[in-house]
Amino acid sequence: MAKLKIKNLKKSYENEQIIHGVNLEIKDGEFVVFVGPSGCGKSTLLRLIAGLEEITEGEISIGDKVVNEIAPSKRGVAMVFQNYALYPHMNVYKNMSFALRQARMNKDEINRRVKNAAEILQISDFLLKTPRSLSGGQRQRVAIGRAIVREPDVFLFDEPLSNLDAALRVNTRLEIARLHKRLGTTMIYVTHDQVEAMTLADKIVVLNNGKIEQIGSPIELYENPLNMFVAGFIGSPKMNFLNSKTLTKNISTIVKGAKREDIIGIRPEHLLKTTYTKSIISARLDLIENLGENVLVHMILNNDDQIIAKMNTAPKEPIGTKLHFTANIKNLHLFNKK
Amino acid sequence: MSNKSLLRLLQAPSIILLLLWMLIPLGMTLYFSFIRYVLNNLRKPEWTTPSISNWRGLGNYEYVLYKSKDFWFAVQNSLLIVGSIIILTVIFGLAISILINRTFPGRGIVRVLLISPFFVMPSVNAVLWINMILDPVLGLNGLAIEGLNQILKDLQDLPLLGRFFSLWPVFEPISFRATQTSSYAVIIMVTWQWTPFAVLIFMTSLQSEDQQQIEAAILDGANAWSRFINLTIPHLARPISIVIMIQAIFHLSLYAEIEIVSRGNGNKNLPYLIGEFSSNNIGAASATGVFAVILANIVAIFLLRIVGKSLME
Ligand SMILES: Nc1ncnc2c1ncn2[C@@H]1O[C@H](COP(=O)(O)OP(=O)(O)OP(=O)(O)O)[C@@H](O)[C@H]1O
Ligand SMILES: [Mg+2]
Numbered sequence: 001m002a003k004l005k006i007k008n009l010k011k012s013y014e015n016e017q018i019i020h021g022v023n024l025e026i027k028d029g030e031f032v033v034f035v036g037p038s039g040c041g042k043s044t045l046l047r048l049i050a051g052l053e054e055i056t057e058g059e060i061s062i063g064d065k066v067v068n069e070i071a072p073s074k075r076g077v078a079m080v081f082q083n084y085a086l087y088p089h090m091n092v093y094k095n096m097s098f099a100l101r102q103a104r105m106n107k108d109e110i111n112r113r114v115k116n117a118a119e120i121l122q123i124s125d126f127l128l129k130t131p132r133s134l135s136g137g138q139r140q141r142v143a144i145g146r147a148i149v150r151e152p153d154v155f156l157f158d159e160p161l162s163n164l165d166a167a168l169r170v171n172t173r174l175e176i177a178r179l180h181k182r183l184g185t186t187m188i189y190v191t192h193d194q195v196e197a198m199t200l201a202d203k204i205v206v207l208n209n210g211k212i213e214q215i216g217s218p219i220e221l222y223e224n225p226l227n228m229f230v231a232g233f234i235g236s237p238k239m240n241f242l243n244s245k246t247l248t249k250n251i252s253t254i255v256k257g258a259k260r261e262d263i264i265g266i267r268p269e270h271l272l273k274t275t276y277t278k279s280i281i282s283a284r285l286d287l288i289e290n291l292g293e294n295v296l297v298h299m300i301l302n303n304d305d306q307i308i309a310k311m312n313t314a315p316k317e318p319i320g321t322k323l324h325f326t327a328n329i330k331n332l333h334l335f336n337k338k
Numbered sequence: 339m340s341n342k343s344l345l346r347l348l349q350a351p352s353i354i355l356l357l358l359w360m361l362i363p364l365g366m367t368l369y370f371s372f373i374r375y376v377l378n379n380l381r382k383p384e385w386t387t388p389s390i391s392n393w394r395g396l397g398n399y400e401y402v403l404y405k406s407k408d409f410w411f412a413v414q415n416s417l418l419i420v421g422s423i424i425i426l427t428v429i430f431g432l433a434i435s436i437l438i439n440r441t442f443p444g445r446g447i448v449r450v451l452l453i454s455p456f457f458v459m460p461s462v463n464a465v466l467w468i469n470m471i472l473d474p475v476l477g478l479n480g481l482a483i484e485g486l487n488q489i490l491k492d493l494q495d496l497p498l499l500g501r502f503f504s505l506w507p508v509f510e511p512i513s514f515r516a517t518q519t520s521s522y523a524v525i526i527m528v529t530w531q532w533t534p535f536a537v538l539i540f541m542t543s544l545q546s547e548d549q550q551q552i553e554a555a556i557l558d559g560a561n562a563w564s565r566f567i568n569l570t571i572p573h574l575a576r577p578i579s580i581v582i583m584i585q586a587i588f589h590l591s592l593y594a595e596i597e598i599v600s601r602g603n604g605n606k607n608l609p610y611l612i613g614e615f616s617s618n619n620i621g622a623a624s625a626t627g628v629f630a631v632i633l634a635n636i637v638a639i640f641l642l643r644i645v646g647k648s649l650m651e
Contacts, residue, residue: 073558085551
């Protein structure tokens, strides 16, 4: 177990800079999730920590040691890859014990660790099978087992669930959460699925274009996003952004001190239907998606922007009618456009 | 007529043709191997036409096995040549294909150059090697040894250290046309020619190797050698089997190189022995041919046992 510290980390390929000065501290035993859009550098950051990529500038330390120059296998990290990366010619037992055999650990200890990990992951029954004959979910467990047996200080997961179907994904997500509780090891987890991020993380790191946009607990990011990028990225459906032209009231009367060019963000679940006089926005009803437990109401503003409201019951008005909404003042987010 | 028999009927011509294609030569070889049949014999002119009345039973086989001194030597040499070439081409093929599997400037040209020996005609290859490279006087072999001896001589002439070098022997160039070494010459030149084949096949296969598996192995603490043994070799099992099988088929019937290097002096394989017999004794040549078929089958079964498994997977 160890804490992890990243100082002003930069990474370039040839002339192209991918990571632009990342600073991050991870406490011992914390579950940290990196989220961000595709291509923002999540995997690169993870690979830099693992030592699979060379650091261009900056410093990474695990525990109290700077690991910049330390070989990947000596850093005390274990990684679970998106496509599992199991060794196809070895059976499950050999796959899981490979690292230990490379380290010339004694047979009894190897056996103990593999058996133990297999039990935790409930894969004891297929220790002698080859990866080819396993299902996707089973392969994923073997990949996790291969990481566990090394008893690393830090686990790295790169989108471990993205190749699984929806039901299995939920199950495995729970298992990873349980595993973290049980082992108490520092874990870093890359995903672009925000449900995974919200449910698993002690701390979410939102990345965009190789820079950290915000670091915080899931609830902090949900309640106090620092900027429009984070606000739009966390939460589903996406937060609605409203400029002063689309509001029915003057922006400074809605939020004290707001300027004309500022933007107000309201999450779909915080829009409340009301009358025109009490409303802050009005929009034309366009489409209703009934999800059973709640209803997604799609609407079009007078400048043709779309907004979504999440409501408990579908509005009775016919398509095309103007609906009026307000929101609790504490659920309004004010952003100044850069 | 049912559908199935129509199908058979339509397939029949090609199958019959194939059978004839194989069976007629095999049948004739078997037939000749059991009769006395020579191209030229003044005392017994009746032996010069194949006829069942010249029946000799197993006599030709007996003659080849016990009376001709070259048979077992040829079998042994066939295996030595095929085995050595296979081992060398696989080793060189692996080494070279792994070396050029990374990106470096001029990789395209290097690859084309590496493949080019494969397109040289075998006899041209043999003539070039034996005369220009392996020749103990005019070839690179002779020139290199001459150069080494010159350096040695210069060293011996040095004022102070000369005495130390004076104990060193003068180098002798290796003559590859001598009886013991002519098979080595064949092995060297065919290895040179066929290594590109192995490189070509291994290279395409290496490109499909999963990079993440390699990274996982790096994280698991496997060094380059261990990754090669545990990941790359199993990944290449099938292409290696293909290279071994195809070369076994081709090199059991080497002829041109042996003819050009030493005309069979000190170095014969079964095809060459057949060629020598068939200058007069067709019966013995046919019997040797039957032995060659048997040897090829033994080698094939042996190889299928060892490498066939990875092909069937
Ligand atoms: N070996 C490389 N050479 C050049 N550019 C690279 C290399 N590896 C990654 N990149 C670039 O770095 C950027 C970040 O890639 P990275 O794989 O970290 O993204 P990601 O956030 O993991 O995206 P995804 O969610 O799609 O996996 C991308 O623009 C990619 O093109
Ligand atoms: Mg990625």
